Amino acid sequence: MTVSGVTGNAPSNLSVGVDIVHTWIGDLVVDLIAPDGSVYNLHNRTGSSADNIQQTYTVNASSEVANGAGSCASRTRRPRTPATSTASS
């Protein structure tokens, strides 16, 4: 995701929507990555056998500049069943 035209820092209550289809969310680690590479963990292998992460997280991003390209990364302990994800802010 890329944000431009905004001065100052990102909000302290940045909303991050996560929509991941996966059949065992206990496998998953989901991080929000700031333009400078800072990592904000959203989900860390909780939920065990539950399906899918469809949730909005609130992140205190006030130490990050608002402009720039961030990203959302998810990974799994079992690469043979890769997760698909989309993220928006």
Ligand SMILES: [Ca+2]
């Ligand atoms: Ca940072």
